[in-house]
Amino acid sequence: MSDTRFDVLGIGNAIVDVLAKTNEAFLIQEGLTKGSMRLIDEAEAERLYANMGPASEVSGGCAGNTVSGVASFGGRAAFIGRVKDDTLGKVFRHDINAFGVTYSTPPAPNGLATARSMILITPDGERTMNTFLGASTELTPAEIDADLIAASAITYLEGYLWDPPHAKDAFLKAAEIAHGAGRKVALTLSDSFCVDRFRDEFLKLIEDKTIDIVFANEAEAHALAQTADYETAQSFLKERTELAVITRGENGAEAMRNGEYALAPASKVNDIQDLTGAGDLFAAGFLYGLAKGYDLKVCLTLGNIAAAEVIAHVGARPQTSLKNLAEQAGLKLS
Numbered sequence: 654m655s656d657t658r659f660d661v662l663g664i665g666n667a668i669v670d671v672l673a674k675t676n677e678a679f680l681i682q683e684g685l686t687k688g689s690m691r692l693i694d695e696a697e698a699e700r701l702y703a704n705m706g707p708a709s710e711v712s713g714g715c716a717g718n719t720v721s722g723v724a725s726f727g728g729r730a731a732f733i734g735r736v737k738d739d740t741l742g743k744v745f746r747h748d749i750n751a752f753g754v755t756y757s758t759p760p761a762p763n764g765l766a767t768a769r770s771m772i773l774i775t776p777d778g779e780r781t782m783n784t785f786l787g788a789s790t791e792l793t794p795a796e797i798d799a800d801l802i803a804a805s806a807i808t809y810l811e812g813y814l815w816d817p818p819h820a821k822d823a824f825l826k827a828a829e830i831a832h833g834a835g836r837k838v839a840l841t842l843s844d845s846f847c848v849d850r851f852r853d854e855f856l857k858l859i860e861d862k863t864i865d866i867v868f869a870n871e872a873e874a875h876a877l878a879q880t881a882d883y884e885t886a887q888s889f890l891k892e893r894t895e896l897a898v899i900t901r902g903e904n905g906a907e908a909m910r911n912g913e914y915a916l917a918p919a920s921k922v923n924d925i926q927d928l929t930g931a932g933d934l935f936a937a938g939f940l941y942g943l944a945k946g947y948d949l950k951v952c953l954t955l956g957n958i959a960a961a962e963v964i965a966h967v968g969a970r971p972q973t974s975l976k977n978l979a980e981q982a983g984l985k986l987s
Contacts, residue, residue, distance in 0.1 A: 657836075658804040659755070660728040660944035661937075664797075664827055665716030665811030666789035667734030667758075668768040669741045669748075670929075672968055673708035675773045680781060687775060690782040690844075698785035701771050710741070711968055712748035713770060714789070715843060716811040718930045718969045722937025722959050724753035725975040727986060728944065731755040731801055733827075737788040741767035752970065757798070764791050774967060778925050793819040794826045802827050803834035806944040807866070809936065812843030815851050828863045837943075839866035841936055848876035859893050866896045866943075868936050874899050898953075900935055906956060908939075908949040917953035920961035920982075930969025934959040938975065945987055955979055 680687055683704065693701070702708075712721075720730035732749060736742035738760035745767060749756045768787035772780050792814065802808055808831045814820045828838045840858065842848050848855060855877065858864045867890060875881060878889035887909075890897035896910040905918040938955030947955070959975050966972050976986055 657806045657944075658729065659731045659801070659806065661720055661723045661807050661809055661940045662731040662733065662802060662805035663716030663720040663809045663811070664733045664824065665814050666714040666768055666786060667712075667717060667732075667736045667745055668714035668770050668784070668786075668789060669745050670711050670713030670969060671702065671705070671708045671769055671771045672711070672929075673705045673771070673773055674967070675706060675775060677775060680773065680775070685773070685781050685783070687781050688779045690784065693783050693785050695766055695785055695787065698769060698771065698783070701783055705771060705773070709968070710744055711970055712745040712752075713969055714768070714811070715813055715841060715933050716809055717749055718933035719809060719937045719940070720754050721749065721752040721970050722934045722963075722975060723941045725971045726938065726941040726955070726959075726979065727976040728941045731805060733758050733792075733796060733798060733801065735761060735788050735792045735796060736767040737761045737764060739767050741769055742788070755801075757801075758796050761788055761791065764788055772929060774927050778927050778964075780927060780929050789814070790817045790820065792817070792823050794823045797823050797826045797830070799830050802830045803836070805831070805836060807837045807839055807940055809839045809841070809940060810864075812841055812847050812851070812855070815847070815854065825863065837865045838863065839868065839936075839940065840864045841868040841932070842873040842877065845872040845876040848873050852877060852879075856893075862895075864894070866898070867894045868898045868900075868932070868939075870900045870932060871902070898939055900932060900956075900960075906935065906953045908953055910949060913949060915949035915953055917950055917957055920957040922961045922965055925964050927967045928964050930963045931960045933969060934963040934971065951984065954982070954984065958982060
């Protein structure tokens, strides 16, 4: 895709991930269900943070993770999301900029505090998430930078943010600007529970061609198609989207576009440490490849390489250059 300043622009929750290794006893003590994700208020966020052990803080959020992965491939990435002008807001801005992502959304002087997700990781690599969405939910159309979107080959929207009414308006404004500039718009369904809540609205976005590219895992595909049969869910997406991408865990990933089909096996991971961000980083590799004009099989392979890297360590951002890993796998990137 020519004449662009950015390959991928992400719009989503601007969250600071607070990551800590813990044990089963702490989860029991706090009354937490291992592997769950719960939304909490600011007071609970402060209380849990005080009780946690040593932690690391890194800019997170689904779309933020994805654009950081794009940057690690050597791509040109940007992000739009709302933080407050507070300590964690400064952490988010510094961290995502340090990854090479352009982030210029002005911090909010008032309103809710910057979002944060306390991610407790047990020795088996399972993550238990406690998320305060805070300022990220107050994103409005006024924060949508039209010039930034028009300059981006692909605008990537995070399904998790499809809830607050102003954020919905921001998404629709971004999609309109992108299409007006001849660009593509992608949506990640984010979570099967998210699909259950917003299925009709997501389908309308797809059927109205507001969305060109849809990312789903198997559970999300089943939820969108309302079927337990995978082939039925696959056909449901294929028939409705310009480009559908489905991740299938250890069974790899597949993409379908206008009668074209591609499948790529999952990359090998010797020691899974933390599943946080696997889908986000898969999307990073795929979107980077798509923006650069690679064929679907290469795009899928890049996605699998990125997902394998991120689950081999704690945290949802790459710790090794994804460009180097791709080239080590025999893929020559531009």
